[in-house]
Amino acid sequence: MWSVFRVDRPLGDEARHRVADEVSELFAELAGKDVVVRGTYDVAGLRADADLMIWWHAETPEALQEAYSRLRRTALGRHLAPVWSQMALHRPAEFNRSHIPAFLADEEPRRFVCVYPFVRSYEWYLLPDEERRDMLKEHGMQARPYPDVRANTVASFGLGDYEWMLAFEADELHRIVDLMRDLRASRARRHVREEIPFYTGTRKAVAELVADLP
Template identity: 30%
Template sequence: MADRHFVKYTFLLLDPAWRRLPESERAEHKQEFLAACEDFGTDHLLQAFSLVGTRGDADLMLISETENLDRIHEFHVVLAQSGLMKWATQPYSFLGLRKTSEYSDEERQVPRRFKGKYLFVYPFVKTRGWYALPPDERWRIMQEHIKVGREYPTVDNHTTYSFGLDDQEFVVAFDTNDAGAFLDLVQRLRTTEASSFTLRDTPSFTCINTSPERAVNALDGAALSVGAPLG
């Protein structure tokens, strides 16, 4: 399994009461949270995204990527010890595994960062009828789907697989600097034959790519107090 990596999408929602705490206390909570992120990020891929202003049921998302599930577990145990997490709930959580597609020669096993300003994430489930089709028929149908995707080169696909690992079958993630291009892509994909085999592709999350520090600062709009070095 060393050539595959697990990708964990962790969505957090802060209790509004946390924002009414004294600024010094909120700053301490942020420092503890960021220290856990920095420790994990020294040898694993970790990115933060803000959903403030784009969703009403999530404020922040962390994407962690590791070679095994134990490290994801350990990271979240440490994260839970921070003061910030004591005021947070986790309304959504998606777990996927990088895997090469059977319909495309695109490299998807190698860990890679989300580089666009915006990230769009949603769980995806196909109908059982899709899996009843002969393999060559599924391949034929997907070629049109892939062709449409390649018409939008500014939108990068980061699909991971969740069969048996989580409630969905895939976690679909697109990053781009052009939110309008993503909207146009999704609208075009609705017209493909493959789209008729979609069972579920919601909820859909619009995320702003940012640093962990900026993501936590967006939670209350206050600057992070300068304190001891993280870690």
């Protein structure tokens, strides 16, 4: 799940280290319940409507809902207003069933992330399997020059307004930009109906993130 917030009430001179410590303690407690916070991200400036994003995952949606609610009840949470949140679920890929998202393969998170939803065209699911498989293979081949950009594609049918969620992770932001640009030339692009909003940010420790908030 990706949850995006904006600062609704500035923290001002409040003891930010105590605010950050409370959130860090919450995350540590959640880890004991198998709720993993993959990263907290600074999205300020990259978006005019948001300041931070949390990427967390767990075995059950209820665990994530509880984590979300508990964050809202912290001192930091009382200064935040929700902007956007989307849950997704790992299911076998359409044709490459061996594909495992980077976050489930225990890969280390990278410095930058770009998160966005997408919805396929109405025609996509009616095309012959072989045609769809061929387009997705081409799409994958175009991404091969970017092995340092790690992909996370997860299903969100019925969990919100979208069909899929995608998160690209990389240590250099320009690599995500270049990959996204190059993938525009694939035939599968003709079958994307929607792919906004984009939330891109820098991964930061909680204390650093809180220190930078208004």
